Amino acid sequence: xxxxxxxxxxxxxxxxxxxxxxxxxxxxxxxxxxxxxxxxxxxxxxxxxxxxxxxxxxxxxxxxxxxxxxxxxxxxxxxxxxxxxxxxxxxxxxxxxxxxxxxxxxxxxxxxxxxxxxxxxxxxxxxxxxxxxxxxxxxxxxxxxxxxxxxxxxxxxxxxxxxxxxxxxxxxxxxxxxxxxxxxxxxxxxxxxxxxxxxxxxxxxxxxxxxxxxxxxxxxxxxxxxxxxxxxxxxxxxxxxxxxxxxxxxxxxxxxxxxxxxxxxxxxxxxxxxxxxxxxxxxxxxxxxxxxxxxxxxxxxxxxxxxxxxxxxxxxxxxxxxxxxxxxxxxxxxxxxxxxxxxxxxxxxxxxxxxxxxxxxxxxxxxxxxxxxxxxxxxxxxxxxxxxxxxxxxxxxxxxxxxxxxxxxxxxxxxxxxxxxxxxxxxxxxxxxxxx
Numbered sequence: 538x539x540x541x542x543x544x545x546x547x548x549x550x551x552x553x554x555x556x557x558x559x560x561x562x563x564x565x566x567x568x569x570x571x572x573x574x575x576x577x578x579x580x581x582x583x584x585x586x587x588x589x590x591x592x593x594x595x596x597x598x599x600x601x602x603x604x605x606x607x608x609x610x611x612x613x614x615x616x617x618x619x620x621x622x623x624x625x626x627x628x629x630x631x632x633x634x635x636x637x638x639x640x641x642x643x644x645x646x647x648x649x650x651x652x653x654x655x656x657x658x659x660x661x662x663x664x665x666x667x668x669x670x671x672x673x674x675x676x677x678x679x680x681x682x683x684x685x686x687x688x689x690x691x692x693x694x695x696x697x698x699x700x701x702x703x704x705x706x707x708x709x710x711x712x713x714x715x716x717x718x719x720x721x722x723x724x725x726x727x728x729x730x731x732x733x734x735x736x737x738x739x740x741x742x743x744x745x746x747x748x749x750x751x752x753x754x755x756x757x758x759x760x761x762x763x764x765x766x767x768x769x770x771x772x773x774x775x776x777x778x779x780x781x782x783x784x785x786x787x788x789x790x791x792x793x794x795x796x797x798x799x800x801x802x803x804x805x806x807x808x809x810x811x812x813x814x815x816x817x818x819x820x821x822x823x824x825x826x827x828x829x830x831x832x833x834x835x836x837x838x839x840x841x842x843x844x845x846x847x848x849x850x851x852x853x854x855x856x857x858x859x860x861x862x863x864x865x866x867x868x869x870x871x872x873x874x875x876x877x878x879x880x881x882x883x884x885x886x887x888x889x890x891x892x893x894x895x896x897x898x899x900x901x902x903x904x905x906x907x908x909x910x911x912x913x914x915x916x917x918x919x920x921x922x923x924x925x926x927x928x929x930x931x932x933x934x935x936x937x938x939x940x941x942x943x944x945x946x947x948x949x950x951x952x953x954x955x956x957x958x959x960x961x962x963x964x965x966x967x968x969x970x971x972x973x
Contacts, residue, residue: 586620586673591633594656596682599644606686607649610727610771613681619658623670635664638675649685649729656680683771685727694722694757694779695738707746711821711864713784719776722757726772734772735762739779751783786821788864791834793818795853795872798838799947801913803954812873818855818865826860836870842947845881845912845959849874881959882911882918886926886948889964893933897971900932903941904964909948913956925951930964941967 594617596609617638621628640654656679658672696715706712722737739755756778759767793813818834820827836853843851852869886909889902907928911921928946935942944966948958 586622587628587631588618588620589631589633589636590616590618592617592619592636592638592658593633594638594680596640596643596680598646598684602646602684605647607646607684608687608727609643610683610685614677617656617658617680618676620673620675621670622673627669631664631670635661637661640680646684649683649727651681651683653679653681683727685729687725688728688731689723689725690731690734691721691723692734692737694720695736696781697738697740697758698783699740699742701742701744704743704746707748709788710748711784711786711788711862712747713786713821713862716782716784718780723775724759724772725775726770730767730770730772733761733767734759736760737774739781741781747783747785750785752781754778754780784862786862787824787827788819788821789827789832790817790819791830791832792816793855793870794833794835796835796838798840799957800841801950801953801955801957804913804957806874810875812875814871814873815865815867818863818870820857820861820863822858822861826858836872839872841957842959842961844874844876844957845910846876846879848959849876876912878914879912880915880918882921884909884911884921884926885923886928887923888926889928889930889946891930891932891966893931893936894968895936898939899969899971900930901967901969902928902930902964903967907946907962907964909962910959911950911956912959913953917953917955920952921950921956925953926958927951928962928964930966932966932968935966935968938968939970941965 594612594614596612598607598609616633619636619638621631636658637660638656638658641657642654643652646652656675656677658675660668694717698715700706724731724734724737737757737759739757741753741755743751757774757776759769759772759774761767793816795811795813813836820834822830834855834857837856839851839853851872853872854869855863855865855867857863886907887905889904891900891902894900909926911918911926927949929949930944930946932944935944942965943963946962946964948962950956950958
C-alpha cells in the first residue's frame with residue numbers, strides 16, 4: 538500500500554534577515570549616504586554658515602601711492618576666516634585658495650600713517666565661476682596696518698664689549714680688535730622706524746681674563762641717538778647675528794737686527810757701527826712662533842751697493858710672519874752705519890762678463906771703460922787696481938731682443954774680501970742673432 542506524499546511547505550521570505558547580511562548592510566549604507574548628501578546639497582546653509590579658514594589677506598595700495606614709495610607694513614593679520622552661506626553644493630567645495638580677503642579702501646591711502654580699515658572678500662582668479670554663495674562675515678572684520686615709505690640704511694657694526702667688574706687683561710697677552718663675519722649691517726623697513734636708528738652694535742661681557750682667542754655669536758642691537766635700545770619693529774636686519782673672533786695672543790719684546798745683501802765676505806761690522814731705531818719692538822704671535830724667533834727680528838736686507846761713507850742711513854722694512862702682529866707704531870726701522878773707518882777710491886772697470894744670453898744670440902759689451910767707486914778700509918783700497926774690478930752683465934730680461942741696449946752691471950773685486958763697489962751702473966750691449 539503506497540504512502541501518501543506529504544505536500545511541500547513553502548518557506549516565507551523574511552526581510553529582517555537581510556540586516557544580518559554584511560554585504561546587504563554595506564550596500565544600504567552607501568545608498569543612504571548618497572541620498573543624505575543629495576538632500577544636504579539641495580538645502581541651504583543659511584542658519585549655519587561655513588567657516589573657511591586661512592584665506593589670504595591682501596592689502597594693496599594704489600599705483601600712485603606705490604610710485605610715491607609707500608608700502609604696507611605690520612598688518613595684524615595675514616590671513617582671515619571667511620564665513621559663507623548659500624547652496625551647500627557650492628559652499629562645501631570652497632577652499633581658502635578660492636577666496637581673497639582684501640581692504641577696498643586701501644586704494645585711497647595717499648600718506649604714511651597707521652590705519653584700521655574693514656575687510657571685504659572676493660573670488661580668487663582661480664575661482665571666478667563659483668558665485669552661488671554669500672559672505673556672512675569675516676574674522677577679522679577690520680585689519681590694522683602701517684603705511685610708510687620704504688627706507689634702507691647701512692651701518693658699520695660697532696663692538697660693545699665690557700669686562701666683568703674688577704676684571705683686568707693680562708699685560709703679557711695682546712687682545713686684538715674683534716673680527717666679524719660682516720663689518721656692516723643693512724636696516725630696511727618703514728622710513729619712520731629706520732630713521733630712528735643711530736648705531737648698531739653687538740654686546741658681549743668678558744667674564745675671565747682672556748689668554749686664548751674668544752669666539753662667539755652675537756645678536757645685533759639697535760640704538761637711537763640717545764643710546765636707547767630700539768625694538769626691531771617692522772624693520773629687517775641683515776644680518777641679524779654675527780660671528781665674532783677676538784684674537785688673544787702672547788706678546789713679547791724683540792730685538793731688531795739689521796741684515797745685508799751682497800756684503801763682502803771678509804767684512805765685519807761691529808755692533809757699535811750699527812745703530813737701529815727702534816732697537817726693540819713688541820709683537821704678538823702664537824707661542825710656538827715666538828719661541829722660534831729666538832727673541833730677534835731681522836729687518837729686510839740693505840744692499841751693499843747702496844752703502845758708502847756719505848750714504849750710510851736707511852729705512853728698512855720690518856717684515857713679520859703672517860701669524861705675527863706688530864704692536865709698534867711704525868712698519869720700518871731706521872738704520873745708521875758708522876763708516877768713519879772706511880774710504881773710497883775711483884777705479885775704471887774694463888772687464889765685463891755676459892751671462893744669460895739666448896743660445897741663438899751673441900752679445901758684445903760696447904762700453905770699454907766705466908768709472909766706479911770702490912769702498913773699503915784704506916789699507917785694502919791701496920791693493921786695488923783697475924783690473925781688480927770685474928763686471929757681470931745679466932741679460933735674462935733680453936732673451937728675445939736684437940740690437941743695441943743698456944743693461945745693468947754688478948761688480949766683484951778680485952783681490953779683496955773687504956771692499957765693495959758703491960752705486961748703480963749700466964753698460965752698452967749689442968745683441969745679434971747667430972744666424973745673421
